[in-house]
Amino acid sequence: MRKFIESVKKEFLVLIRDFEGLSLMFIMPLILVFVITLLQERTYETVNETRIPIVLINNDMDSVGFAFTEGITNDDFFDVTIIEEADSLQMEQSKDDVASGKYQMGIIVPEGTTKSIRNRVLALVNQQVPAMMNVDTANLQQSVLVDLFFDPITKDSFRNIIKSNLREFSSKIETRIVFLTYSRIIDAMTNQTTEINYPEKPVIEFDEGYVCEFGQIDVPSSVQHNVPAWTLFAMFFICIPLAGNIIKERYDGCLDRLKTMPVSYLTIIVSKLLVFLMVTILQAAVIVMVGMWVMPFAGIQPLQLGQSMGGFVLITVSAGLAATGFGIMIGTIAKTYMQASTFGAVSTVILAALGGVWIPLYIMSPVMRQISQLSPMNWGIQGYYEFFLRDAGIINVLPYALKLFLFFAGCVCIAYFYKIIKNKHIA
Amino acid sequence: MEKTAYIEINNLCKTYIKGKDPALDGLTLSINKGEIFGLLGPNGAGKTTTISILCNLIKPTKGYCKINGFNVEKEFNLIKPLIGVVSQEIAIYKSLTAYENLMYFGSMYGLSKKELKERIGYFLEKMNLTKFKNEKIDHFSGGMKRRVNLIAGVLHDPELVFLDEPTVGIDVQSRRVIIDYLKELNNEGVTLLYSSHMMDEAENLCSGIAVIDYGKLVVQGTPKCLIEQNDSKCKTLEDVFLQLTGRNVRDYF
Ligand SMILES: Nc1ncnc2c1ncn2[C@@H]1O[C@H](COP(=O)(O)OP(=O)(O)O)[C@@H](O)[C@H]1O
Ligand SMILES: [Mg+2]
Numbered sequence: 001m002r003k004f005i006e007s008v009k010k011e012f013l014v015l016i017r018d019f020e021g022l023s024l025m026f027i028m029p030l031i032l033v034f035v036i037t038l039l040q041e042r043t044y045e046t047v048n049e050t051r052i053p054i055v056l057i058n059n060d061m062d063s064v065g066f067a068f069t070e071g072i073t074n075d076d077f078f079d080v081t082i083i084e085e086a087d088s089l090q091m092e093q094s095k096d097d098v099a100s101g102k103y104q105m106g107i108i109v110p111e112g113t114t115k116s117i118r119n120r121v122l123a124l125v126n127q128q129v130p131a132m133m134n135v136d137t138a139n140l141q142q143s144v145l146v147d148l149f150f151d152p153i154t155k156d157s158f159r160n161i162i163k164s165n166l167r168e169f170s171s172k173i174e175t176r177i178v179f180l181t182y183s184r185i186i187d188a189m190t191n192q193t194t195e196i197n198y199p200e201k202p203v204i205e206f207d208e209g210y211v212c213e214f215g216q217i218d219v220p221s222s223v224q225h226n227v228p229a230w231t232l233f234a235m236f237f238i239c240i241p242l243a244g245n246i247i248k249e250r251y252d253g254c255l256d257r258l259k260t261m262p263v264s265y266l267t268i269i270v271s272k273l274l275v276f277l278m279v280t281i282l283q284a285a286v287i288v289m290v291g292m293w294v295m296p297f298a299g300i301q302p303l304q305l306g307q308s309m310g311g312f313v314l315i316t317v318s319a320g321l322a323a324t325g326f327g328i329m330i331g332t333i334a335k336t337y338m339q340a341s342t343f344g345a346v347s348t349v350i351l352a353a354l355g356g357v358w359i360p361l362y363i364m365s366p367v368m369r370q371i372s373q374l375s376p377m378n379w380g381i382q383g384y385y386e387f388f389l390r391d392a393g394i395i396n397v398l399p400y401a402l403k404l405f406l407f408f409a410g411c412v413c414i415a416y417f418y419k420i421i422k423n424k425h426i427a
Numbered sequence: 428m429e430k431t432a433y434i435e436i437n438n439l440c441k442t443y444i445k446g447k448d449p450a451l452d453g454l455t456l457s458i459n460k461g462e463i464f465g466l467l468g469p470n471g472a473g474k475t476t477t478i479s480i481l482c483n484l485i486k487p488t489k490g491y492c493k494i495n496g497f498n499v500e501k502e503f504n505l506i507k508p509l510i511g512v513v514s515q516e517i518a519i520y521k522s523l524t525a526y527e528n529l530m531y532f533g534s535m536y537g538l539s540k541k542e543l544k545e546r547i548g549y550f551l552e553k554m555n556l557t558k559f560k561n562e563k564i565d566h567f568s569g570g571m572k573r574r575v576n577l578i579a580g581v582l583h584d585p586e587l588v589f590l591d592e593p594t595v596g597i598d599v600q601s602r603r604v605i606i607d608y609l610k611e612l613n614n615e616g617v618t619l620l621y622s623s624h625m626m627d628e629a630e631n632l633c634s635g636i637a638v639i640d641y642g643k644l645v646v647q648g649t650p651k652c653l654i655e656q657n658d659s660k661c662k663t664l665e666d667v668f669l670q671l672t673g674r675n676v677r678d679y680f
Contacts, residue, residue, distance in 0.1 A: 257532065261532070423486075
């Protein structure tokens, strides 16, 4: 036991003197989680808060013009300036304003837009009941040109939004006119006057939300996703200093010295495991505390914890074990520190990308979500989501913890058998 | 009366890479208790390989060795407490201080904290390192590192110490301190197996020597006997050595 305690003490000393390793383990993830949370919060705000400035010239001054004005004003996407019955000078001015970037887009709903829709309807109805209509359809103007002009940097998607909005409004009005015209004809034929209550609300409405296996959940805020995700990333990154520690000990000859001493290899490796496991737990604690108490100072909403601290501890310890096991495996198999750090860094980044650290699971495609389940970081994130997003208890976290534990066991077994095979080879 | 050898090396062979020349090629040696035994040979002769096999760090391709009657490969756990190893490389933690290193390695032998403290104090004083005990090894000079490396191998009072070129590449002062200490250690009854390619050092230190080359035993005896046995031209062990191993420059590693 004393040998074990002394070994732990030694590992601890070696660790705290390894400044690069320490900064890799603590400073880097803190910077990452901070910057990325902040970035994602800001982009989220930008999309929501900055509206696109546009100018709308309503020369129609009839149903279509007004409906379109109202529709586009109510849309949060645009910051609309409306000019009614503009003269040619004002129209030129608007075009110049778009060209100079004051507006991203200009729309001119020309005079007679509504009228031409009406004419079109009349022409249509006339085909069926010419007697009732009594119009000369030959001279009716049936199409209008809506003038759209864009700042060259405007994205196609915005243009399309505008165009489809315009089409939607005009066809809505067309339908309405068609309906009203027919109802008037029917009234005339049946000699009655009907008061039609034409519904303003559309038939189809959208119910939006994000779906996951567990039913509907709110999309996690930037901080609720990033804190657990980058905690896991940081944990797995310790495979580099841990593998480095093992390799260095081997190269320094210290391991050979220990092999001639009455101490088992198990004592040596378990003391490393324990110290690095403590590091991963400390990492989780530090990053979570920063999320709760420091991030709010940067204007980020504070991290919300679930109730079941047991679940949190369970997933943290098992993820920590998985990461340490991974490090032990790399340290045992890699021949040089270069090999270990390259493989460690690349594999951690790949596991992180796959596991949903950068691109959260809930926006991955279904195929990617399947592949993602191969990454231990995925299990960790899912386990943490249970705690941070769904406020679930130990029972729900357990399957993920178990998987992580198996990963740890697998890594240690691989390292063990590799060592046995190699030792045989030395003979 | 036949004395049983303390260290018995029997037909030891080691081939690192199949098809290449063997590092050891049927080496047989026996070393008595209480000797300072010098394992001499040019670079690449197989000295480190021999010591590594005796310390169970690598396995022989053929042959076996015994220490104090215990088979090295099979009963190494019984041998561990008896031996101390001073390796050719500096095998201590560079980021720890001298004191921390010695405390750690000493505790692996189950020595109590109090006892260790005393011993470490004694050895540091002896090796002129007391002033630097709380300095990191990283900041030490080559000679200082060698001395700490030596202490780490003898701290637990072993009855047999392996020393692989313990004086290579260090200043005269450090070398003096180490050689004097080895003599003292031997006077206390400790057996030393010491490898070197420095003949003058071996000549005045060793009670018995073996010269090996290409993994084979060339000659074994006391330094005095060896000088007498050979040509009248040979006045020192170095002369004998050159005559036996030839004058070609060896530079493996
Ligand atoms: N790990 C190894 N792999 C392959 N060859 C080795 C290895 N270690 C030593 N050798 C070779 O074995 C021979 C003996 O080496 P060594 O025992 O270190 O010699 P010495 O210590 O006497 O200088 C040399 O030719 C060396 O090149
Ligand atoms: Mg050597």
